[in-house]
Amino acid sequence: MxxxxxxxxxxxxxxxxxxxxxxxxxxxxxxxxxxxxxxxxxxxxxxxxxxxxxxxxxxxxxxxxxxxxxxxxxxxxxxSNPKAAFVGVTRRxxxxxxxxxxxxxxxxxxxxxxxxxxxxxxxFRIPSDAFVVEITGEQFAWSIRYPGKDGKLGRSDVRLISDDNPLGLDKNDPASKDDIVLPAGQGELHLPLNRPVLFLIRSKDTLHSFFIPFARLKMDAVPGMTTRLWFVPTKPGRYEFTCAELCGLGHYRMRGDLVVEPMEKVQEWLRQQPTFGETVP
Ligand SMILES: [Cu+2]
Structure with missing residues (x-):
């Protein structure tokens, strides 16, 4: 014993x-x-x-x-308690x-x-001089739209969406002529270094979530409304963004490349992209 x-x-x-x-x-x-x-x-x-x-x-x-x-x-x-019996709370x-x-x-x-x-x-504290980019989610890719030289995003309407106008921009709005549209999954997201960037986030079908793991930020893309998110990229390089809301079978491939570089480089890259007016005359 x-x-x-x-x-x-x-x-x-x-x-x-x-x-x-x-x-x-x-x-x-x-x-x-x-x-x-x-x-x-x-x-x-x-x-x-x-x-x-x-x-x-x-x-x-x-x-x-x-x-x-x-x-x-x-x-x-x-x-050393041989029985190891549970007695419960003995003191109040x-x-x-x-x-x-x-x-x-x-x-x-x-x-x-x-x-x-x-x-x-x-x-809430969105800087007024932010560099604006519109991000639109759909199953299963992101579209990117830059406002172009005038700094204004043209009017868009879901009823105007067609094969060559995937975001439904209004041709008659002068502000949409110089917009740069990178259709679903076909473009990189270029962001200026050390400048506040404001994302206007939308969805064409179901819930998605615009997620930049490297900024530790994400925001839901909700059909019928525009959500916002902003940050200042402070480190140049090539990163990625992705969808953080399970949105269907192709969710895993809903990602895109993200490039942070000086503003001049971003402008130079933007000049090489066709404007909406050029692609849809
Ligand atoms: Cu998604």
Missing amino acids: RGFGKRRKGSAILLSVLLLLIAVAVIAGTFWWVRHHLPARIADTAYEVDGIILFVLSVAAIFLLLSHLYLALTLLRFR SWFPVLAIVALLLAFDLMFDHESNKVWGKVF
Whole structure:
């Protein structure tokens, strides 16, 4: 009997150590992964959103560690109880429960504060001098439209949509003549470096979501309305954008190339693209 008891005590200690090791390994592994495997950051918003992710992970890590520590201590404390019978709560002390709830609420308020800052910036404080691009989702590709030299997007109407006019631009609106339309899946998205870019996001059929992982931003594309999103690209290079809303069987291929380069390069590239007036006379 004595030998059996010793073995049980030994396994309780081993189990406690294992529990703590697993918790520490999971936390360390998660933070290592976040540090080394998140996509590149090409905007301030990417740093801000990653900050929120790290904050949430840190809070989760604290609670994971505390709960495992509590479990390990309980195992050690009661390891010699031969029956290991559960007796339930024997003391009416609500203090620990209240403390945990208060702590969670405090973390939640901090989280709300941080995320509201980013949310408010991205969705409400749109700079008036932003470089405008219209993005239209459809099953299963994105169309891109630039306003052209006049800086104004021409009027469009779903009833005007045809094979050679996939976005339904109004030929009679002078503002649409110089618009540059890159039809579904046929063009790259070129964005100017260090200039605010405003996306006007639309959909031709079902719900999609315009997602730029490198800016950590996404916005739903909703049929019948225009949603907005803006950010300042701060890192030149070639990236990609994609659809983040499961929209059908071809959802996986609903992506496009994204190029961030100086404004002169963007203008030069735009000059090489045919205008709407040239393609639909
Ligand atoms: Cu989609």
